[in-house]
Amino acid sequence: MNSTDNRASLSSRAAGVRPFYVMDLLARARQMESEGRSVLHLEVGEPDFATPQPIIDAGIKALRQLKTHYTPAMGLPELRRSIANYYQQRFGIRVDARRIIVTPGASGALQLALSVLVDTGDNVLLTDPGYPCNRNMIRLLGAESNVVPVSAETQFQMCAAHIAEHWNENSVAAMIASPSNPTGTMIRQRDLTDLIEAVEAVGGRLIVDEIYQGLVYSDEDLTALKFSNDVFIINSFSKYFGMTGWRLGWMVAPDQYVDAIDRVAQNLFLAASTVAQYAALAAFEEETIEILNRRVSKFRERRDYLLPVLREMGFEIPLEPTGAFYIYADCSSITRDSFQWTRSLLEDEAVAVTPGIDFGEYRASTHVRFAYTRPIDQLERACCRITRYIK
Ligand SMILES: Cc1ncc(COP(=O)(O)O)c(C=O)c1O
Numbered sequence: 001m002n003s004t005d006n007r008a009s010l011s012s013r014a015a016g017v018r019p020f021y022v023m024d025l026l027a028r029a030r031q032m033e034s035e036g037r038s039v040l041h042l043e044v045g046e047p048d049f050a051t052p053q054p055i056i057d058a059g060i061k062a063l064r065q066l067k068t069h070y071t072p073a074m075g076l077p078e079l080r081r082s083i084a085n086y087y088q089q090r091f092g093i094r095v096d097a098r099r100i101i102v103t104p105g106a107s108g109a110l111q112l113a114l115s116v117l118v119d120t121g122d123n124v125l126l127t128d129p130g131y132p133c134n135r136n137m138i139r140l141l142g143a144e145s146n147v148v149p150v151s152a153e154t155q156f157q158m159c160a161a162h163i164a165e166h167w168n169e170n171s172v173a174a175m176i177a178s179p180s181n182p183t184g185t186m187i188r189q190r191d192l193t194d195l196i197e198a199v200e201a202v203g204g205r206l207i208v209d210e211i212y213q214g215l216v217y218s219d220e221d222l223t224a225l226k227f228s229n230d231v232f233i234i235n236s237f238s239k240y241f242g243m244t245g246w247r248l249g250w251m252v253a254p255d256q257y258v259d260a261i262d263r264v265a266q267n268l269f270l271a272a273s274t275v276a277q278y279a280a281l282a283a284f285e286e287e288t289i290e291i292l293n294r295r296v297s298k299f300r301e302r303r304d305y306l307l308p309v310l311r312e313m314g315f316e317i318p319l320e321p322t323g324a325f326y327i328y329a330d331c332s333s334i335t336r337d338s339f340q341w342t343r344s345l346l347e348d349e350a351v352a353v354t355p356g357i358d359f360g361e362y363r364a365s366t367h368v369r370f371a372y373t374r375p376i377d378q379l380e381r382a383c384c385r386i387t388r389y390i391k
Contacts, residue, residue, distance in 0.1 A: 022355070039352055042370045042374065044374075046238070055242075070271045071272070071274050074265065101250060103269070110209070116260045116264060118172055120141075123144040125146045125158065128150065129359035157178060160198035164198065175206075176207075179322065180212075183319075184325070196231060205254075210223055213240060217299070302325070302376055303327070335366075339357050350385070
């Protein structure tokens with residue numbers, strides 16, 4: 001076998017999929033930890049809290065009852081009904097459980113939505129900065145990202161004017177996330193309804209990723225479902241419900257897409273994890289929601305600590321982030337090479353943060369993302385180290 005035979009013959013679609021730069025940082029952080037250094041992690045995009053006990057107990061009970069077989073591809077009927085009930089209780093909205101599809105994380109829901117919407121050569125509007133996996137999912141379907149640079153002027157969100165500017169004959173859909181990763185900012189209600197109208201007017205579909213719903217520190221918590229039954233709503237048990245490792249999410253799809261989604265789900269996933277689905281039945285119980293809401297208060301305290309301290313250090317954060325657990329900071333008064341800066345910060349001060357390049361290209365070299373997924377004492381230590389590093 002010569003050396004050429006060892007090389008993977010990759011599809012061009014796979015070859016173009018970029019890794020997260022933060023993964024390199026994480027690998028280096030782990031190496032440093034194995035050498036005895038204490039690394040402070042402000043790069044991690046998942047809650048530090050474990051899954052609430054009632055959910056864990058429900059999962060254990062399901063396993064004891066030998067619930068180990070496949071569920072229907074669309075999910076356990078009782079979980080779909082519980083999710084519908086959740087929309088009723090939280091937002092006062094009636095949703096037909098038929099339109100709710102349980103998926104392997106929001107990731108599975110995003111793949112399904114894109115699979116039923118895009119064809120080769122189509123394009124999908126998405127924000128820069130934005131959640132990086134979307135670009136790669138679109139690419140794997142042979143479609144293209146139609147990148148919309150966004151700034152604080154529009155809460156780092158896409159708005160109706162962007163549709164007028166960027167929509168072209170190959171565009172089929174637009175995607176937003178509110179609250180957003182990496183900016184933690186939310187689309188305003190008026191902007192959302194205008195956006196829904198604008199996308200409908202050009203005959204496209206809007207995908208609204210609401211994975212950070214519930215992790216909201218203002219009274220703006222909302223769902224696009226309130227304004228339209230024609231949007232694709234993406235959600236997950238990962239973030240607010242603290243179930244990242246269980247791999248469970250859901251989608252609410254427009255009625256006319258449900259049958260196609262069922263067929264695609266059967267083929268892509270067969271079904272989401274059975275034990276996770278049984279466990280998630282306990283996610284909506286009062287006891288669990290109380291635990292979760294105490295955690296939301298903790299996240300808010302962390303944000304309230306971190307935001308002014310970062311501003312004092314010289315990071316520019318034009319908008320108060322009102323959701324998720326991220327602060328996206330302009331570091332141009334400190335460095336114009338955020339990628340190199342995050343590397344040196346890790347080497348010199350053992351603090352890990354995510355460089356802007358992981359979320360797109362627009363002003364990426366002058367931005368970094370801080371995740372407040374660690375207790376305040378760790379955030380304080382991290383801030384001392386960052387201050388020292390900047391000095
Ligand atoms: C905006 C956004 N959407 C989707 C996901 C995927 O989440 P999961 O598949 O764990 O539900 C993430 C994860 O960080 C995210 O930030």
